[in-house]
Amino acid sequence: MAATDSKNKLDFSASKDWQQTNVIDIYEEIIALVPSADLVPVTAMENVVDEIPSFWLNKFQLCQVMQALKKELSKPFDMCFDLTAIDETHRVYKAAHVGDFTVSYHLRSHSRNQDIRLKVALNSQDKTLDSVASIWLNANWYEREVWDMFGIEFISHPYLCRILMPKTWQGHPLLKTHPARATEMAPFTLPPDQQEAEQQALKFDPQAWGMKRQSGAQGKDNDFMFLNLGPNHPSVHGAFRIVLQMDGEEIVDCVPDIGYHHRGAEKMGERQSWHSYIPYTDRIDYLGGVMNNFPYVMAVEKLAGITVPDRAKVIRIMTAEMFRILSHLLFYGTFAQDIGALSPIFYMFIDREKLFGIIEAFTGARMHPSWFRIGGVAHDLPLGWEKLVREYVDYLPKRLDEYEKMVMQNALLKKRTVDVGAYTSKEALAWGVTGPGLRATGYAWDMRKQRPYSGYEQFDFEVPLGHKGDCYDRCRVRVEEMRQSIRIIEQCLNNMPSGAYKAEHPQTTPPDKSRTMQDIDTLIPHFVNVSWGPVIPVGEVSVFVEATKGIMGYHLISDGNTMSYRTRIRTPSFAHLQMLPLISKGQMVADLIATLGSIDYVMADVDR
Amino acid sequence: MIEILFKLLEILLIIALLIPIAAMLVWVERRMIGIWQNRLGPNRVGPLGILQSVADLLKILGKEDWVPPFSERTVFVLAPVIGAVCVLMSFAVMPFSPTIGVSDLNIGLLFFLAMASLAVYSVVLAGWASNSKYALLGGMRAAAQTVSYEVFMGLSVMGVVLLTGSFNLREIVLAQQEGWLIETQFVGFIIFLIAGIAESHRLPFDLPEAETELTAGFHTEYSGLKFALFFLGEYLGVTLISAMSVVLFFGGWLMPEPLASWLPPLVWFILKVFFFVLFFILLRTSLPRPRFDQLLSFGWKYMLPLALLNLLVTAALKLGGVIYA
Numbered sequence: 001m002a003a004t005d006s007k008n009k010l011d012f013s014a015s016k017d018w019q020q021t022n023v024i025d026i027y028e029e030i031i032a033l034v035p036s037a038d039l040v041p042v043t044a045m046e047n048v049v050d051e052i053p054s055f056w057l058n059k060f061q062l063c064q065v066m067q068a069l070k071k072e073l074s075k076p077f078d079m080c081f082d083l084t085a086i087d088e089t090h091r092v093y094k095a096a097h098v099g100d101f102t103v104s105y106h107l108r109s110h111s112r113n114q115d116i117r118l119k120v121a122l123n124s125q126d127k128t129l130d131s132v133a134s135i136w137l138n139a140n141w142y143e144r145e146v147w148d149m150f151g152i153e154f155i156s157h158p159y160l161c162r163i164l165m166p167k168t169w170q171g172h173p174l175l176k177t178h179p180a181r182a183t184e185m186a187p188f189t190l191p192p193d194q195q196e197a198e199q200q201a202l203k204f205d206p207q208a209w210g211m212k213r214q215s216g217a218q219g220k221d222n223d224f225m226f227l228n229l230g231p232n233h234p235s236v237h238g239a240f241r242i243v244l245q246m247d248g249e250e251i252v253d254c255v256p257d258i259g260y261h262h263r264g265a266e267k268m269g270e271r272q273s274w275h276s277y278i279p280y281t282d283r284i285d286y287l288g289g290v291m292n293n294f295p296y297v298m299a300v301e302k303l304a305g306i307t308v309p310d311r312a313k314v315i316r317i318m319t320a321e322m323f324r325i326l327s328h329l330l331f332y333g334t335f336a337q338d339i340g341a342l343s344p345i346f347y348m349f350i351d352r353e354k355l356f357g358i359i360e361a362f363t364g365a366r367m368h369p370s371w372f373r374i375g376g377v378a379h380d381l382p383l384g385w386e387k388l389v390r391e392y393v394d395y396l397p398k399r400l401d402e403y404e405k406m407v408m409q410n411a412l413l414k415k416r417t418v419d420v421g422a423y424t425s426k427e428a429l430a431w432g433v434t435g436p437g438l439r440a441t442g443y444a445w446d447m448r449k450q451r452p453y454s455g456y457e458q459f460d461f462e463v464p465l466g467h468k469g470d471c472y473d474r475c476r477v478r479v480e481e482m483r484q485s486i487r488i489i490e491q492c493l494n495n496m497p498s499g500a501y502k503a504e505h506p507q508t509t510p511p512d513k514s515r516t517m518q519d520i521d522t523l524i525p526h527f528v529n530v531s532w533g534p535v536i537p538v539g540e541v542s543v544f545v546e547a548t549k550g551i552m553g554y555h556l557i558s559d560g561n562t563m564s565y566r567t568r569i570r571t572p573s574f575a576h577l578q579m580l581p582l583i584s585k586g587q588m589v590a591d592l593i594a595t596l597g598s599i600d601y602v603m604a605d606v607d608r
Numbered sequence: 609m610i611e612i613l614f615k616l617l618e619i620l621l622i623i624a625l626l627i628p629i630a631a632m633l634v635w636v637e638r639r640m641i642g643i644w645q646n647r648l649g650p651n652r653v654g655p656l657g658i659l660q661s662v663a664d665l666l667k668i669l670g671k672e673d674w675v676p677p678f679s680e681r682t683v684f685v686l687a688p689v690i691g692a693v694c695v696l697m698s699f700a701v702m703p704f705s706p707t708i709g710v711s712d713l714n715i716g717l718l719f720f721l722a723m724a725s726l727a728v729y730s731v732v733l734a735g736w737a738s739n740s741k742y743a744l745l746g747g748m749r750a751a752a753q754t755v756s757y758e759v760f761m762g763l764s765v766m767g768v769v770l771l772t773g774s775f776n777l778r779e780i781v782l783a784q785q786e787g788w789l790i791e792t793q794f795v796g797f798i799i800f801l802i803a804g805i806a807e808s809h810r811l812p813f814d815l816p817e818a819e820t821e822l823t824a825g826f827h828t829e830y831s832g833l834k835f836a837l838f839f840l841g842e843y844l845g846v847t848l849i850s851a852m853s854v855v856l857f858f859g860g861w862l863m864p865e866p867l868a869s870w871l872p873p874l875v876w877f878i879l880k881v882f883f884f885v886l887f888f889i890l891l892r893t894s895l896p897r898p899r900f901d902q903l904l905s906f907g908w909k910y911m912l913p914l915a916l917l918n919l920l921v922t923a924a925l926k927l928g929g930v931i932y933a
Binding site: 225227228233234235249336339340341342343346347350410412413415416588589590591593 | 641644645646647741742745748811812814818821822823892893894895896897898899900901902
């Protein structure tokens, strides 16, 4: 093999996933700040296996504790990472403290490199809770989502209304009582008056959306123009609607309107077996392919206590990094196209096509391989895979050099993107921005480095950083990330461990068949695990990965069944779109298009 | 009487040739862009896909002639016609060869500039009459862009007028027998070309119809034949700017010996024009577009002073006897 081997030699025997630090410490720190806090650690029955310190909290103390965690704590929690709810009414294994509903807050401290999970129990008679939107800016959309999905009301929320479902929707879809299949509902009809009502609900009313019609004190100066950008527009990259309030071509304010791509992926998680949900994950960030499978299967493995063999880990990293390149190449091309350069995307599609060829050779599919399995991957790498990967690893960097001249060094492109759509690290953290969008501000935080999973700590790669946090830097970071991904893939190539590609564990999918025909004791579990799917032990887990667009994660709750009790998908794009009004103020329309392109979102990832 | 008939025949012939040429340009552009972008482009209809334009034309003729109910009907219908007519009128003063040309107007150059200014009405009116926000923004951009860029378009060709002492395009060509004006008017040519791209709103100056920003800009609401007229106007505009560049700076149909004797003058003229058309297409494949205010400040802050300076230096050099036409 190549000479670089010796210095690249990876040792997976020492590999250990990153773990949270002491639970007791943080408990005592909070109690010291808020002595009256009624903070109770989760019980063993809940079986929170991800080791994130998790506490039950009295709902009336929520804001006080949040305030303390954010403002008073030394090395405070600086990001509201996720906020979601669980309908506990159908739980079989119900631990103490669990009410009818649980609202779960997932906070992150970057300075401590620690997360904390706060849970608030509610009962069905009083589904109200204080809003934390004034403490965590990005809680605004998350609380709207919880209201939309569960009907939990957040008191003093600035604008509590439906966010993912249509305004005319009846009921709250993630309630256990809400039907999950079309066959459970009456046949769909759309009489003319109902159609009229639906259309009226889509109509834009500036005042109702919190916008002024005129400028000046008495509205005498001039009328604003309201431009409805989307849901069908060449540059909004999917079904996304932004309503712009404009003065000439300058944007005064904007309201992003999402939900046009909502498919109820979280609800589907509650009716698919642990195994058969894997293909659904592929379609969350539909450019991420197996990158989506990654956090999901790791979460299930953690719940089931499965240890994945080294070969599977490295195969997973290699294919995930390939999808990072695929996604970033598409971003690169469309970004240039949004600025008006028409050609780069065609060259980049050729590069993607070559890489899809490799993915197809590995998995049999291209964009959505659904290739990871609980316990490993679907099959071993094909014979001769090294040659395919080696060729590509040699090929892409040269192409990237060409694009460097064509796109990144183009004076017009620089004029359009440098200092456009900039935000600071502080703003990024406050709005829950992760991934390249955060690193473009110069904030070095990459899950693969800070909290290595699946053996990333064995790899030698750098975390590219920007410094201005503008559109240009966001593109720059992604371009450099592609080069780093190539480095990682090369190391996978040189160090691919031998051995099994899937763990030997009764709960892996599909279950091991090698001894099935020899004795009844393996035949029956095989039959059951194939027809019903594995039963995953009761527990709760959150697993996150550095996905293509930021940090993506699955929060799974198992009630000891063949299906998940609650599947929460924390996607990066949802958080990124929420801060759009902040960065677009004062921009021109053309800048907004550049900014949208540089955020690199996928609407399926936003709406789920 | 016979003379008038001949003249009419000549006009008809020129129109009958120009419009198919514009249609063919669509195919040429798509094929060339295809090649430059590492793909094939339309290659199914006829040999090399050459009949693609015919197929497109048939399709577009078969479309419903629809006028949006919210638009200003008369102006909406008139706008695309104005555009196409203004560009076609400019060809009236174009000297194609020593013998072919509709009119030897002694203010031919001014006539061309006037027509170019009028053509913007088409875009502005289309934007306004559509009564749609994207179209309005497109029309607004077009108005500002054209007003800014036609100022120094006029100034950039004054160097040529200064050297040749004529506004008559045929005389300008004939004055280049000793050497093309590009030798002394290089700066003027560059400015003229930039202004020309802006006037015909092609990438990188396609802001009035910037697809990624304004969906289709001023022609968002247009379809069918009226849309085809805008298309025709755009491609004729490309041909016109290319032809004007050739006439003003590259000696029109003239070629130095022995090249001149190899092909008839008209063919040389067409070849030169085609070269510039390809250049326009290549520009479209290679450059991103500037922002609206950047485009305007580039025009007023750099191009206009440069055009004035060019004029001043040309005048001084001519007075000093350093250069002649």
